[in-house]
Amino acid sequence: MRRSSIIMLIAAVALGLIAVLFARTFLSSGDDAGSQTAAVRTVPTVVAAADIKFGEKIKPEMVKVVDWPANTLPQGSFQRLDELTMGAGRTAMRPIVANEILTENSLATGANRLSTAQLLGPQMRAVSVPVNEVSGVGGLVFPGDRVDVFMTRQPEEAMPYSELLAQGARVLAVGSDMNVGKEKPELVKTATLEVTPLQAQKIALAVTVGSLNLALRHFSDESRMRLQTAQVMDLNDGTITRLVRKPNSGGAAPSGPPAPSAGNSGQAPVGPGVVVMRGTSNGTTSSFESVIGK
Template identity: 35%
Template sequence: MERRNIIIIGVAVVFGLLAVYLANAYFSGVEAQQERVAEEQQLVRVAVATQDLDFGSALTAENVRLVNWPAQSVPTGAITDLSRFAGTDVAIRPIAQGEPILQSRISTRAVLSENIPEDMRAVTIPVNEVAGVAGFVTPGDVVDVFMTRTIPGGEDEKVTAVILENVQVIAIDRRASENSTEPQELKMATLLVDQFNAQKLALATESGRLTLALRNVENQTTGATQMVTTRDLPGGRLRYASRSTAPSSAPAPRTPAYRAAPSAPASAAGSTAPSYGGPTMLIYRGTDGARQEVNRGSN
């Protein structure tokens, strides 16, 4: 019985070793065949990501592999050696699954400064939920920057002007990946600008309130802007006279509502019409008229 068990175990071990040998031979043959195909079709082996990699993700042998790539269309900076991916390199920009891994997208440290091109600057400006387009501005978006301030000497009149156009957002608060598109409460936005525009942003932050306007990333039209003042708003051209502090003059005497009756014709020479102390009215009886005083206290 024991001899038979030993024989069974030995046969199982042999079959196991044979299976491992055949598997290794198969995969080695596939790898060799791909290399031969690459040589025959003028292909090169390029490192690509096997999964989506976010900003700061470490690159290892588990998430990177080599694939055949046409030699005439290999991207600049492509990596052809997997031995360098030992967990020391990280992605400084998001890399999609199947996308070639380029030297410009990886670094030994995951810092935002690695994303800043030469002669460019990253400037952070304060924004709120309204100024930041309700939280829908994400890294990678393109925006215009508005500044609203009071016109000096304009009696509280305000003006809004576009100070920067077609500016790329590289970070929102502490988030530097454009993969997360959920709206969130904003406090800071980091923009990619040149040195002169960085100075403009620094001055505008101290001079007025900044607002971001999200624009289509494919729209590169710039320059067709104008300033908007309070007078451009509905009713903005209305002006109210200020109240006078000078004492008002005495009101003019009111004219009586009645009309004074015409004076009675003079009677015989040397005689005068009777004098009345109040309003009168002319009453005719037939063809004869007589003037009579009106009693204002009567009902």
């Protein structure tokens, strides 16, 4: 009897110790959770209550206020509904999905009309360039894309050439459409680009003396490269080519080998060589170079 009482006493003490350990663990985890909750500070933030389309005026039923962690809040957010709906109001500059935080960059002040000027960065300019199915990349250029701008010119006094005018220019609008959520390609006559004042000056001149082409680039491609002027003689993959000269104006091929120049020994060159022809017509000097071989 005495032995069983001792065993029961030991079991009771053990259970009591286990209960104390469980209590301490539970209270400790509760304190940690409370401290973590207290460490995360939230602030009222305006978000979209439903999907908002491009160009829609912000109405009170379209937005709501939620508590958002202050340390993850994007710059330019709003804390009160009246900041969006009172006065001139705001207009969506791009599609906004439900529960997305509204920011100044996604909205335009005033609801009368949307202006491309509100999309421009500081010290930047908007310039429109003519495009067609070829120069406009088949209608696959959309607002928000990045493009390079090339000019091609065929002057009377020289061979045709191409120059790079601008790199990574942001497309603000295609035709009159500024919707960055545009999904279907469309052939338009103009594209409006965001460029620097110097690039705007070059493009304005290039439109009058040559034709422009847009080259679409990847969103994340911020690289800049220096390209030399490309001419007709550069249109190969680096291999040596042979050019066949046209017959003379009378239609008859020249008879016999060309007369040797005073600087050689009277023998025709053997193997590959370079032939340079220069002449004048109406006071305009022109040149033609080719590589010929036997």
